[in-house]
Amino acid sequence: MVVNSLAERYRADFPILDQKVNGFPLVYLDNAASTQHPNCVIDEIARYYREDHANVHRGIHALSSRSTKLYEDARARAARFLGAASADSIIFTRGTTEGINLVATSWGTAHLGPGDVILITEMEHHANLIPWQIAARRTGASLQYLAVHGDEGTIDWSDLERLLSQNRVRLLAFTHISNSLGCINPVRAICATARRHGVTTLVDAAQSAGHAPINVQELDCDFLVFSGHKCCGPTGIGILYGNPAVLDDMQPYQFGGEMISRVTYESADWKPGPHRFEAGTPHIAGAIGLNVAMDYLETIGRPAIQANDHHLGEVAYERLSRLPGIRILGPRRERAGLISFQLGATHAHDLVAYADQFGIALRGGHHCNQPLMRKLGLQATARASFYFYNTESEIDRLVEVLEAAIKYFGA
Numbered sequence: 236m237v238v239n240s241l242a243e244r245y246r247a248d249f250p251i252l253d254q255k256v257n258g259f260p261l262v263y264l265d266n267a268a269s270t271q272h273p274n275c276v277i278d279e280i281a282r283y284y285r286e287d288h289a290n291v292h293r294g295i296h297a298l299s300s301r302s303t304k305l306y307e308d309a310r311a312r313a314a315r316f317l318g319a320a321s322a323d324s325i326i327f328t329r330g331t332t333e334g335i336n337l338v339a340t341s342w343g344t345a346h347l348g349p350g351d352v353i354l355i356t357e358m359e360h361h362a363n364l365i366p367w368q369i370a371a372r373r374t375g376a377s378l379q380y381l382a383v384h385g386d387e388g389t390i391d392w393s394d395l396e397r398l399l400s401q402n403r404v405r406l407l408a409f410t411h412i413s414n415s416l417g418c419i420n421p422v423r424a425i426c427a428t429a430r431r432h433g434v435t436t437l438v439d440a441a442q443s444a445g446h447a448p449i450n451v452q453e454l455d456c457d458f459l460v461f462s463g464h465k466c467c468g469p470t471g472i473g474i475l476y477g478n479p480a481v482l483d484d485m486q487p488y489q490f491g492g493e494m495i496s497r498v499t500y501e502s503a504d505w506k507p508g509p510h511r512f513e514a515g516t517p518h519i520a521g522a523i524g525l526n527v528a529m530d531y532l533e534t535i536g537r538p539a540i541q542a543n544d545h546h547l548g549e550v551a552y553e554r555l556s557r558l559p560g561i562r563i564l565g566p567r568r569e570r571a572g573l574i575s576f577q578l579g580a581t582h583a584h585d586l587v588a589y590a591d592q593f594g595i596a597l598r599g600g601h602h603c604n605q606p607l608m609r610k611l612g613l614q615a616t617a618r619a620s621f622y623f624y625n626t627e628s629e630i631d632r633l634v635e636v637l638e639a640a641i642k643y644f645g646a
């Protein structure tokens with residue numbers, strides 16, 4: 236596959252990237268926190284507000300029907316994007332965080348009790364950790380962790396078989412791609428092992444849905460979540476996929492308008508399907524923008540994006556690893572398009588502020604992985620994360636600025 240041609244073809248679709256920051260051309264390397272939007276997404280959101288906006292589902296008038304159709308088209312697109320058999324498996328959420336909270340509250344309350352185990356990994360984002368701490372506290376279940384080994388962040392997946400045989404594990408929740416280590420977990424094999432033990436699975440696809448092909452039927456997971464804003468879509472919108480067999484007996488998460496079929500002063504009945512999980516007026520424009528974003532990514536092709544990410548990840552590892560005093564997290568090979576590092580004794584925040592002076596956008600901090608950072612003996616790292624519009628010459632620019640930082644801080 237021809238790699239690194241994607242930026243040439245698609246970068247011009249992203250007007251925000253064409254600007255100077257502090258007098259230097261912007262080098263946007265904070266894609267793991269949020270990606271940018273192509274013109275087609277921005278234009279469609281504006282068009283929707285100019286021409287079609289009304290509330291969905293309740294109305295009979297023309298604008299409401301158009302708005303409802305666009306919203307439901309987005310649901311159908313999300314089903315195709317994830318390889319789900321039916322749009323009824325797709326629930327709109329605010330993002331990954333809300334999707335996991337929905338499952339932890341709704342599924343967790345009904346299926347967890349004392350003696351049960353929730354199993355997650357030590358590399359989970361706080362969004363896939365704290366909801367399980369709370370669910371465990373509420374239901375009397377216990378929370379256990381698959382250990383992460385060394386700076387490479389390897390998980391010994393053979394531990395999984397042992398933990399599943401020895402404990403009453405009800406749920407296994409894990410990330411597809413780690414947002415701080417950049418490692419890629421073998422989702423299909425993990426879900427197959429869980430399936431053999433009758434364990435329900437949740438995949439955090441926040442870092443992967445826009446970066447790699449995903450087919451929930453092939454992966455055979457029960458839940459999968461992602462956020463629109465990490466794959467060229469708007470903020471405030473995300474997707475929760477639920478396997479129909481699991482979703483069908485789940486109770487709603489929030490209550491109110493849009494999710495009921497019949498209400499009396501004493502009680503209420505819920506709508507069938509995904510609608511019973513979407514109380515209140517949803518983020519209609521967000522869903523419509525996400526539809527266009529998914530369409531755009533499908534046009535580029537996620538296999539091509541994945542190959543491009545992989546290439547940029549390897550190039551970055553190769554070039555950054557030559558810097559004196561650098562400590563890089565995550566695996567050497569088979570890595571995603573992001574790289575977390577510490578440079579000598581320089582605090583990540585100082586490094587990120589320094590890079591910003593030269594127009595480079597990095598992220599510095601614990602990346603919502605505080606326990607993992609603590610385990611690795613770190614307070615924070617700097618992170619560069621790529622998308623298909625980034626180039627190798629931007630990595631060269633990053634290396635130049637890091638070399639200058641080493642001199643400046645005497646790191």
Ligand SMILES: *Cc1c(COP(=O)(O)O)cnc(C)c1O
Binds near residue numbers: 329332360412413414
């Ligand atoms: C960003 C991220 C989340 C949280 O996503 P939100 O959009 O903030 O809800 C969860 N998990 C991973 C791996 C992430 O990268």
